[in-house]
Amino acid sequence: MEEIIDKAEKPKWSQTREVFNRLSKRITAMIGLVIVLIFLVSAIFAPFLAPYDPLEHSLGHMLAKPSWDYPLGRDELGRCILSRVIYGARISLLIGTMVISIGVLLGAPLGIISAYYGGKVDFIIQRFVDTMLAFPGILLALTLIAMLGVGLANVMIAVGISTIPIYARLARSSVLAIKSRQFVEASRSIGASNFKIILRHLLPNSLSPIIVQSTLHMATAILWAAGLGFLGLGINPPTPEWGAMLNGGRLYIRVAYHVATFPGLMIFITVLGFNLLGDGLRDALDPRLKT
Amino acid sequence: MNSLLRVEDLKTCFYTDAGMVKAVDGISYDLQEGETMGLVGESGCGKSVSALSILRLIPYPPGKITGGKVVFEGKDLLNISEEEIRDVRGNRIAMIFQEPMTSLNPVLTIGLQIGEALEIHRGLNKKETRDEVLRLLRMVGIPDPERRIDDYPHQFSGGMRQRVMIAMALSCSPKLLIADEPTTAVDVTIQAQLLETIKDLTSRLGTAVILITHNLGVVARHVNRMAVMYAGRIIESGPATEVYEHPRHPYTVGLLASVPRLDKPRVGRLVPIDGQPPDLIRLPPGCSFFPRCSHRMQQCSMERPELRIVGAGHLAACLKDLGS
Numbered sequence: 001m002e003e004i005i006d007k008a009e010k011p012k013w014s015q016t017r018e019v020f021n022r023l024s025k026r027i028t029a030m031i032g033l034v035i036v037l038i039f040l041v042s043a044i045f046a047p048f049l050a051p052y053d054p055l056e057h058s059l060g061h062m063l064a065k066p067s068w069d070y071p072l073g074r075d076e077l078g079r080c081i082l083s084r085v086i087y088g089a090r091i092s093l094l095i096g097t098m099v100i101s102i103g104v105l106l107g108a109p110l111g112i113i114s115a116y117y118g119g120k121v122d123f124i125i126q127r128f129v130d131t132m133l134a135f136p137g138i139l140l141a142l143t144l145i146a147m148l149g150v151g152l153a154n155v156m157i158a159v160g161i162s163t164i165p166i167y168a169r170l171a172r173s174s175v176l177a178i179k180s181r182q183f184v185e186a187s188r189s190i191g192a193s194n195f196k197i198i199l200r201h202l203l204p205n206s207l208s209p210i211i212v213q214s215t216l217h218m219a220t221a222i223l224w225a226a227g228l229g230f231l232g233l234g235i236n237p238p239t240p241e242w243g244a245m246l247n248g249g250r251l252y253i254r255v256a257y258h259v260a261t262f263p264g265l266m267i268f269i270t271v272l273g274f275n276l277l278g279d280g281l282r283d284a285l286d287p288r289l290k291t
Numbered sequence: 292m293n294s295l296l297r298v299e300d301l302k303t304c305f306y307t308d309a310g311m312v313k314a315v316d317g318i319s320y321d322l323q324e325g326e327t328m329g330l331v332g333e334s335g336c337g338k339s340v341s342a343l344s345i346l347r348l349i350p351y352p353p354g355k356i357t358g359g360k361v362v363f364e365g366k367d368l369l370n371i372s373e374e375e376i377r378d379v380r381g382n383r384i385a386m387i388f389q390e391p392m393t394s395l396n397p398v399l400t401i402g403l404q405i406g407e408a409l410e411i412h413r414g415l416n417k418k419e420t421r422d423e424v425l426r427l428l429r430m431v432g433i434p435d436p437e438r439r440i441d442d443y444p445h446q447f448s449g450g451m452r453q454r455v456m457i458a459m460a461l462s463c464s465p466k467l468l469i470a471d472e473p474t475t476a477v478d479v480t481i482q483a484q485l486l487e488t489i490k491d492l493t494s495r496l497g498t499a500v501i502l503i504t505h506n507l508g509v510v511a512r513h514v515n516r517m518a519v520m521y522a523g524r525i526i527e528s529g530p531a532t533e534v535y536e537h538p539r540h541p542y543t544v545g546l547l548a549s550v551p552r553l554d555k556p557r558v559g560r561l562v563p564i565d566g567q568p569p570d571l572i573r574l575p576p577g578c579s580f581f582p583r584c585s586h587r588m589q590q591c592s593m594e595r596p597e598l599r600i601v602g603a604g605h606l607a608a609c610l611k612d613l614g615s
Contacts, residue, residue, distance in 0.1 A: 119352070182393040188348055190381025190408040190459065200407070204398045
């Protein structure tokens with residue numbers, strides 16, 4: 001049994017390796033990958049990497065400039081900015097993953113069903129998607145937060161819901177291109193049910209655009225989360241969050257540039273990293289390059 | 292003799308913006324167990340649609356089966372539930388498609404794809420499915436199946452992919468195999484091999500075959516009986532050798548005159564059939580071959596000829612008796 005799984009896995013790995021090989025040929029994509037990896041590592045291992053407790057404040061060292069002991073300096077309550085930035089990656093990663101999960105898990109099935117069944121089902125789903133797309137994303141998210149209330153979970157739900165139509169459209173268009181292919185008909189001709197056809201044949205074939213979009217979306221989600229944090233709509237104050245840190249440092253920018261600059265730089269670099277990686281993946285997963 | 296499949300007055304239409312296309316316009320035939328029938332005709336004459344209609348694989352909309360019966364093993368396939376027809380597909384009746392390049396899912400290994408029907412109809416577990424798939428791959432003549440089972444379709448040549456399709460179709464030992472131009476997309480040298488494989492395996496399994504093709508050479512060698520289709524109707528049918536030797540419909544005569552014959556001495560140039568196939572939205576009221584027919588009579592433009600017996604088991608739909 002194990003041997004079978006082993007054998008079945010092998011070619012999949014070779015395909016993954018092929019994609020990785022193409023990815024590694026692009027310097028920008030590799031830079032993106034490195035940034036994303038650093039981001040992931042610092043988010044996951046924050047307690048080991050952060051030199052100090054991110055919540056420990058020391059009013060005697062308010063707005064202390066960067067030094068050897070505190071490489072990025074201290075904030076308005078004397079907390080270590082480096083530690084807070086590292087812990088902040090956790091919140092960003094959490095928000096990013098949840099937002100993408102909500103978007104993909106709800107949006108993609110909607111799009112696949114819409115394209116596969118066509119006709120009235122397609123019409124109804126697409127009008128619903130149109131309605132959602134008519135709102136600018138951030139406005140929709142703000143409206144949802146106004147309805148749901150302030151808080152981390154609500155930010156994730158709000159931003160997540162506002163990305164549903166994008167994944168629905170994306171999945172729909174790739175399934176439309178695939179469903180008329182002969183292997184779908186061949187699968188029907190051997191008695192496969194609609195559910196099986198969707199799961200076995202349509203989903204795996206429509207995955208690459210979704211992977212690319214979700215990588216790029218990770219950047220958007222982090223940016224939105226920071227934006228909402230900046231507006232004070234995100235997580236509650238003591239927890240380190242990049243947007244909220246940026247807002248906190250804004251008041252002292254003339255006297256202590258570092259308080260706002262480093263969280264801002266983190267947002268900038270992380271978003272850049274995801275964008276570079278996403279662009280690289282888009283090229284590496286291009287079906288026209290497949291042998 | 293008990294017939295395995297009886298198609299009666301089958302009609303399939305497509306509703307397009309330009310009007311209703313009668314792709315299949317009332318065809319009837321019988322198929323005995325283990326028999327091989329060739330369905331011949333030019334592109335767009337409705338041969339593929341008639342085959343897809345048997346398994347109710349016509350996409351709706353725009354297509355719709357508007358009438359007739361398809362009695363298979365005593366059941367009218369047009370009148371059973373979606374679950375029941377799914378149980379027939381792949382299990383009792385299987386299909387091979389024209390394009391081996393696009394008939395396989397590019398992101399799944401061929402082992403998984405061949406095993407799909409086995410999982411659905413036999414409920415085999417992973418190990419059993421894998422063993423069975425290996426047996427099938429060996430059966431259709433794929434060398435080194437243990438190594439190839441985990442390969443993806445793009446790692447196979449066209450002929451090998453078509454062998455994979457044959458393995459897929461025969462995985463549940465169906466009673467009827469519908470092969471829709473199985474050799475059109477592969478090299479000539481491979482065509483003969485594939486047809487031999489199909490013929491050999493189906494005769495071993497006792498599977499009846501409907502071979503759809505526009506290649507008359509293929510028909511002559513591989514089928515017991517043939518039916519010639521034109522504009523959605525069967526215009527001539529009978530034992531393959533009989534139709535080949537003594538065609539009774541002007542269209543069949545023209546078709547045979549337009550291809551090189553290896554079984555007869557070379558005589559002059561090949562004769563093409565003049566004109567274009569008719570517009571299926573606006574069929575002429577009489578015989579649909581009337582505008583192109585070299586034997587046409589006044590009567591042909593008014594009266595649509597029905598199939599009538601012209602020899603032993605030989606039917607033709609022509610008002611003129613070409614035989615006499």
